[in-house]
Each structure stands twice: as structure tokens, then as C-alpha cells.
Amino acid sequence: MGVLAELAYWQQTSIRVVVGVVAVLIPAGTLVYLHLFKMVSFMQSRLGPMEAGPYGSLQLMAEVGKFLQKEDIFPRKADRFVFAAAPFVVLASTFLLVVVLPGGPDAWFIQNDIGIYLALAVSSVSVIGILMAGWGSASKYSLIGGLRATGQLIAYELPLILAVVGVVIQAETMNLQGIVFAQADGEMFGWGGLGNPFILTQFVGFAVFMIAMQAELTQTPFDMPVAESELVTGYMTEYSGLRFLLFFIGEFATAGVFSAIAAVLFLGGWYVPGLEPTDNLFNVLGPVVLMAKVVMLAFLIFWFRFTFPRFREDQLQRLAWKFLIPIALANIVVTGVLKIAF
């Protein structure tokens, strides 16, 4: 937070922690209510939760209360420490991800020049948590689910990163704040009215990023690791109560944070056309704008999630290795050539 530079270290840190928690939980709650509860219900011609609060808006509170009441069960043969720590590892990866997000010209958690690289690196930490959960549960469903999740996350990490490279080439920086400024200051054929959101020039990268993101989040159609008809819920099978809730929060918070990263990379992040990108107003307006873009991108994620049936394991791997990665590589080559040509 650039605006807080004159405060003491502990004050800055406290504010960062609080804002970080809010920045993780608010999008997660919004996505679960707006998309998982309501949009999907409308998609199936029903109303969804309507009883808890006006239009069921407090349903999430009820769900959290329900999970907190439940017993924290450990399977008898579980590796207790690994089993207990796994959800926290997954959640830690989410909290580390949110750190790189810029919310305005001066509203950022950390400012560093390897922003997107850091984000993609810490997003892989969740694989370790999932593998820990799968192994520590001492259950066949969990183990198969954990291994499938690992194979899938590793396979889709690659197109995810390669899709980002195109943006990085075009923006000439890996700093997420820099990428926002590059889009805000950009011009389309000499006309700078809308800036230059990279979704236009990097549409292929955007498509690959969204598909790979869907797989990273293990959302349907890429939910082979938690395929409920064969694996109960995969690596989450043996979890109950608070730890299951942590996995649940982790899943949707990561969906929110990944949508935010996609919004920063391809939709111009906190910037809306019409104002100067350095305008002080953006420190307040920016997070709201970013949130609106997150909701839009998450709509796509959940739209796909509740429209398409599940991929088979081999189809899933084939899509990543034989389809997305070549496209992403070609996108990098074309972007690089055009970058030098113009």
C-alpha cells in the first residue's frame, strides 16, 4: 500500500493482513452467492436459496455456521499432521496469490517487478496441499483424487504460464501494476480512448488462460480429481467440519483471485476508460472496478462449469498437451514477431 508508506511497519503489516483477508473472502463470498447459488439456480430454472435473509443472501453464513459445528474427523490410519495441515497449505497458496494484485495506482500489497511470475509460482503451492490431503487421508478415493489433481494441475500450469507470456511480451513488464498501466496508456491504432485492453490483441492468450484457469481451479468440465460419481469428492473425501470449509473457501477464493489476475492481465485491471490512470480516485474506485471485472470473468467460469459434462482423464491431458500448449506457444511466437515488427 503506497498510501501507507509513512506508517510504522507493524501498522502497515496489520493493515495488509486485514485487507488481504478481506480481499480473499469478499470475492469468494460474492462468487459463491452470486454464481454458485443464484446464477446456477437460474440456469436450472429454479430460485436457489431464498430463506436465509432477503433472497437467501445470508445462506453463506448459515453454511459456514453449519460447517463450524461439525465434528473434525480424522481417519484412523491418517497421517495426522499431513492430514491436518493440507487445507492450510491450499489456503496459504490463495492468500499468497492475492498479494500481487494491484487495486489502484497506490493501492497495492507489494510492488515487485516479477509480480505475475510470483503469482504463477505460488499458485502451484496448492498442488502440494492437494497431494498432502490425498496422501494423508489414507483413503483410496483421496489418493486417486490427489494424484489426478496433481497430474491435471501440472499439465495445465504450462498453458497458463505460456498464455501469460504473450501479455508480458506486449506489456514489456512482469509487474502487474505495470501491465495495468500498459493497458491504460495503450492505444488502438493511435486512438487511446479506451486504452488497449490486452483481451483484444491477446485474445488467443485469453482463451487459453481461461481454459487453463478452469482446469487449475478443478471446476467442471475439468473436475476429474473430485469426480463425485467415482471418487466421492476426491482428495476432500475424508475431510469434515472446519477443514472441509477451508478447502471450500480455498476453491472459490482461488477462483476469485485467478479471475482477478485474468482481469488484470486481459481486461485492464482496476482501470476504467475516461480517467487518468494516475488519478487518486482510482485508489477507491479501483478495487470496485476490479471486483466488477472479477464477477464478469467468474460468470464465464461458472457458466462453463454448469454447462459442460466432465472430461475423461485422457481427454483432459490431451487437451492440455496436444492442443493448448501448441496454441500458447504459437501465440508467443506471433506476439514476439509482431512486437518486433511494430
Add this chain to the structure above:
Amino acid sequence: MKLVPGLVKGLRVTGMTIVRTVFPKRGIKTLIPAPSLGAATVQYPHVKEAPPTRARGVIALHVENCTACMLCARECPDWCIYIEGHKEKAPPRRAGGKPRQRNKLDRFDIDYALCMFCGICVEVCPFEALFWSPEYEFSEPRIADLLHDQDRLSEWMETVPDFEDYEAGSEAKKLKVPPT
């Protein structure tokens, strides 16, 4: 690549369902969201849909028709029907005749905790004493209360819908006795 049109079609189907559910109104009011009108479901405890008249909700007993013949209890796959009765003398049909012997029903219980709603008892009853009622709200906090006795089963008779004519071409079946 040849899968793309199918994928787009799928997205269109779910997307159009959202639009139809949230904006069901037509004409100038189209932009007013009214999901409670557009949804195909109703909010159950507040709004109740009338079940189809032939729905299998609960089994009602018409006590006067029952002869305690035990056919239903014997055919019941779950053995959830308990019948007790005794023989009693009834006045003769004609003056000077012998008094008739008749089965009198003492106990007729259906344990709905065991019942699997197969309807075999209704089918098998030769005296039209058992009927399906579409009533479905008879859950109980205590499992023992799911044992419905003769009186409770008779109360369900009020909810049995009127005997409906069978469809054309099956007039022969009309001989079946309608509930009284």
C-alpha cells in the same frame, strides 16, 4: 475444432435459461427481473403444488369395506400391515334364516416407517377397502408415530380424490367400486 458448435450451443441453452428465468415478463416489462415468476419450481413450504390425483402419497383405509381377509398383509413385501379381527354373528338376510358369520376388523395398522409405497396392498384388495391418497405430508418427529392405526388410516379417506373416469376404450373397468 468440430466440437466448437456443440459447445457454443450448450452455452446458449444454459444462457437462455438464465434469461428466461430472470426476465420472464414480456413486452415493455421485459427488463424487470422477476425470477419467482420465471422459475419452474415453487417455494415449497410457502407454496404447495397440488400433486397429481393418482400420486402415491399415503394409503387410506375404507373400514366398512374391509373384511379382514389378510390378503394385503400377506402380499406386503415389507410386512408392514398388521391386521387383527374376529368372527361375529350378523343378522340373517331373510327372516327365519340362520345368522350369518362375518369378519369384524379389530386392528388395521400400516407402519409407514417400513412401507415402501409399492401399492401391492391397494392392487390386491378384493373389496376396494384400500386407496391411494395423494396426500404426502405425514412425516413425524418420532418414528413410532409413523404407525398409522385404523382411525388415522380412515381419516385419509377424505383426501382420496373422486373416482375419475378411465380413458376412452376402457369402460369395462368402470365396474370397480368408487369410494363412498
